Amino acid sequence: MIFFHWFFSYSVYLPVGPDIIFIYVFWVNYFFSPISSLTFSFFAGICADFYYNLPFGTHCLVFVLLSFVINSIRKNVDIESLIPRLINFVISNYSVQISLTLINLIINQNTDYDRGFFIQPLINILFFEIFNILFLKFFKKRRNYVRI
Amino acid sequence: MEKNRFFKFLFYLYLFISVSFLILKIDPLINNIKLVLSYIFNPYFSAESIKKFKFINQNLNSLIDAEIRNKNLENEKREMETKLLELEKCAEENSKLYDIIEAKKLVKYSGKFSSVISINPKKPYSFIYIDKGYSDGIGVYNPVAGFFQGEWIIIGRILETYHDYSKVFLITNSNFSFIADTPKSRGLINGNSSKFLTYKYIEGDINIGDKIFTSQTSMTFPPFIKIGIISDINFNPDSAFTYASVTTFDIKDLNWVYVIDYKPYKEFNPDL
Numbered sequence: 001m002i003f004f005h006w007f008f009s010y011s012v013y014l015p016v017g018p019d020i021i022f023i024y025v026f027w028v029n030y031f032f033s034p035i036s037s038l039t040f041s042f043f044a045g046i047c048a049d050f051y052y053n054l055p056f057g058t059h060c061l062v063f064v065l066l067s068f069v070i071n072s073i074r075k076n077v078d079i080e081s082l083i084p085r086l087i088n089f090v091i092s093n094y095s096v097q098i099s100l101t102l103i104n105l106i107i108n109q110n111t112d113y114d115r116g117f118f119i120q121p122l123i124n125i126l127f128f129e130i131f132n133i134l135f136l137k138f139f140k141k142r143r144n145y146v147r148i
Numbered sequence: 149m150e151k152n153r154f155f156k157f158l159f160y161l162y163l164f165i166s167v168s169f170l171i172l173k174i175d176p177l178i179n180n181i182k183l184v185l186s187y188i189f190n191p192y193f194s195a196e197s198i199k200k201f202k203f204i205n206q207n208l209n210s211l212i213d214a215e216i217r218n219k220n221l222e223n224e225k226r227e228m229e230t231k232l233l234e235l236e237k238c239a240e241e242n243s244k245l246y247d248i249i250e251a252k253k254l255v256k257y258s259g260k261f262s263s264v265i266s267i268n269p270k271k272p273y274s275f276i277y278i279d280k281g282y283s284d285g286i287g288v289y290n291p292v293a294g295f296f297q298g299e300w301i302i303i304g305r306i307l308e309t310y311h312d313y314s315k316v317f318l319i320t321n322s323n324f325s326f327i328a329d330t331p332k333s334r335g336l337i338n339g340n341s342s343k344f345l346t347y348k349y350i351e352g353d354i355n356i357g358d359k360i361f362t363s364q365t366s367m368t369f370p371p372f373i374k375i376g377i378i379s380d381i382n383f384n385p386d387s388a389f390t391y392a393s394v395t396t397f398d399i400k401d402l403n404w405v406y407v408i409d410y411k412p413y414k415e416f417n418p419d420l
Contacts, residue, residue, distance in 0.1 A: 067159075
């Protein structure tokens with residue numbers, strides 16, 4: 001995860017790199033058990049906090065909340081269908097972006113506009129779909145939902 | 149059910165830890181860790197990066213070495229700053245000595261230089277104390293002059309002498325008066341507890357800007373030492389009531405003085 005994130009962040013071809021950490025967090029929360037996905041989200045948040053220059057703990061908090069929300073609603077979401085998956089991903093990503101910006105604003109009084117704010121979720125969903133297709137192609141099996 | 153409770157427990161635990169991170173504001177520590185890690189592992193991705201792992205030991209050693217050198221340099225910097233302060237003091241002292249030597253060339257009377265050690269903060273223009281006493285040859289009634297902007301100005305006279313310090317009665321004291329001259333007049337100077345003296349009982353013509361000196365007829369001070377400049381005149385039809393304001397020295401500029409070896413009353417017979 002960190003390797004991919006690192007690799008894409010240093011890409012010179014894209015003005016804004018995909019947020020691989022978020023993609024993994026989103027993916028894990030739908031396809032792993034709630035406890036594993038919550039723990040993964042927390043530690044992914046720590047990784048993201050190390051990686052980004054936001055106040056330390058911001059990503060931890062947002063990813064843990066995201067994990068809790070996804071685990072609460074995922075029984076009602078059809079993640080296998082393309083349109084609900086896209087809508088769910090975009091809403092989750094924008095929610096995370098808004099939460100990160102708000103926490104940064106509250107703690108640092110920093111109102112700097114991040115140019116990736118609107119573009120990055122669209123890049124993220126593209127990469128998410130690519131990873132999804134690759135996963136299905138190589139592992140050739142449908143993932144099972146985990147029952148809570 | 150048990151899993152659900154454990155999930156909730158974990159959620160609250162992670163939430164608490166995340167909020168603690170935010171509240172504790174450990175960003176400076178994290179930044180330091182990031183810097184150390186980036187220095188050790190070299191963050192730039194390349195095929196060569198994997199080789200960098202071989203040099204972790206060397207990088208760590210050089211990091212510690214750099215820290216030790218940094219500490220040493222900080223100590224050296226502190227020592228240099230202390231030396232610089234001493235040098236600045238020396239330069240200041242040197243400049244003072246140069247001023248004294250230059251001033252000494254202008255004074256015609258023999259005497260002793262002395263530093264001002266105390267000024268009354270409530271009434272700064274009344275008395276001052278200087279660091280020379282009778283053990284240094286300072287006598288009572290010796291005139292005292294100060295050097296201001298390249299000129300000697302009379303500032304007072306010795307009132308009391310002790311072993312190693314003396315009290316100077318300033319001309320600006322409201323109880324001090326003495327005869328003074330301008331090029332075309334003669335009158336009485338009276339202190340005003342400020343840097344402005346009053347020149348009154350004037351005989352002759354005065355103009356604003358006239359320099360005023362100690363008089364030849366004065367029994368208090370040797371003649372022709374500058375007192376100040378006439379800065380304001382209050383004319384009166386009766387010339388006896390015309391008086392002028394004389395700007396003299398500023399007490400804040402008074403750091404050292406010259407005690408003139410002059411005894412105005414040495415031939416004075418107290419029986420008279």
